[in-house]
Amino acid sequence: MIELLRPWALLLLPLPVLARWLLPALAARAALPVPAAVHELLSALSRSQDARLMGWPASLWLRTIGWVALVAALAGPQTRAGTLLKPTGRDLIVAIDLSASMGQKDMVVDGEEVSRLGVVYDLISEFINKRAGDRVGLIAFSQEAFLIAPLTFDIRAVEGLLDELGIGLPGHRTDLGRAVGLTIQTFRKEPPATRVLIVISDGEDNTGALAVDDAVGLATQHDIRIHTIGFSSDIKPDGAAVLRQMAKVTGGEYFVAQSPQALAEISGEIDRIEPSAIDRSQDAVMRSWSWVALTIALTALAALTWQEIREA
Structure with missing residues (x-):
């Protein structure tokens, strides 16, 4: 939508016509106290006062178009080209469990049984899409851990990569320690910032070469706050204990x-704990179109000059 930087300039549009109607008649040799362009427009109006719209002479058309374009350029037409991103100074990584147990269809959505991972995809996609201002990364883990998306402000790109994930991609068991270790390596390469890791797992088969205690200790040393979500219709006590410990030790x-509805509520709670920077009143990047109107005005002036040279 076109916005005007100086909308008051449009009040100048009827100036030539008003000047013709309101200014007193001048003697033939008297100096006209108006700009030359307005004088020419008034003269053309006087010569063609009985003409209809389509019967205007070319010179009058050119003067009219030139005046309208000049006023439009002065009004400053512009459109919104985007919004200025306001960084939060927070780096946030989402780590998603892709172990075989995440493929179990023990969740019900609209009366149909769906897998745990299917529910996670939908809600995490919505969660990431709200993180404007955060640098967001994505890790997939089970037996191994892989950095699917490095830290970036392009949240749409991270969201799009969720569709590329599949059960068992990095193995079939769950190694939470590797996910935390990869997160530490990722953050270590980046400038200082508020560092947050969100781990989503069903808490089953937590085994691996890097003990969770050691991984969490390293995370604490690197000022990484971990929020954990145990997502399962019947999460096991030992799995829950590991996830609880990870969060408690790091201040998360x-x-x-145990249901899609509960996961949605938790997503909202994390939004409250780690508020995003979305601001509907944030500054916009504006694209000016005054040059188009000014080009039209100059073109009309050039055409009028050429016509007068030919008639001279």
Whole structure:
């Protein structure tokens, strides 16, 4: 939508016509106290006062178009080209468990049984899409851990990569220690910032070469706050204990979600704990179109000059 920087300039549009109607008649040799362009327009109007719209002479058309374009350029037409991103100074990584147990269809959505991972995809996609201002990264883990998306402000690109994930991609068991270790390596390469890791797992088969205690200790040394979500219709006590410990030691929060509705509520709670920078009143990047109107005005002036040279 076109916006005007100086909308008051449009009040100048009827100036030539008003000047013709309101200014007193001048003697033939008297100096006209108006700009030359307005004088020419008034003269053309006088010569063609009985003409209809389509019967205007070319010179009058050119003067009219030139005047309208000049006023439009002065009004400053512009459109919104985007918004200025306001960084939060927070780096946030989402780590998603892709072990075989995440493929179990023990969740119900609209009366149909769906897998745990299917529910996670939908809600995490929505969660990431709200993180404007954060640098967001994505890790997939089970037996191994892989950095799917490095830290970036392009949240749409991270969201799009969720569709590329599949059960068992990095193995079939769950190694939470590797996910935390990869997060530490990722953050270590980046400038200082508020560092947050969100781990979503069903808490089953937590085994691996890097003990969770050691991984969490390293995370604490690097000022990484971990929020954990145990997502399962019946999460095991030992799995819940590991996830709870990870959050407690690093100053994060532990959540349990046994249904899609509960996971959605937890997503909202994390939004509250780690507020995003979305601001509907944030500054916009504006694209000016005054040059188009000014080009039209100059073109009309050039055409009028050429016509007068030919008639001279």
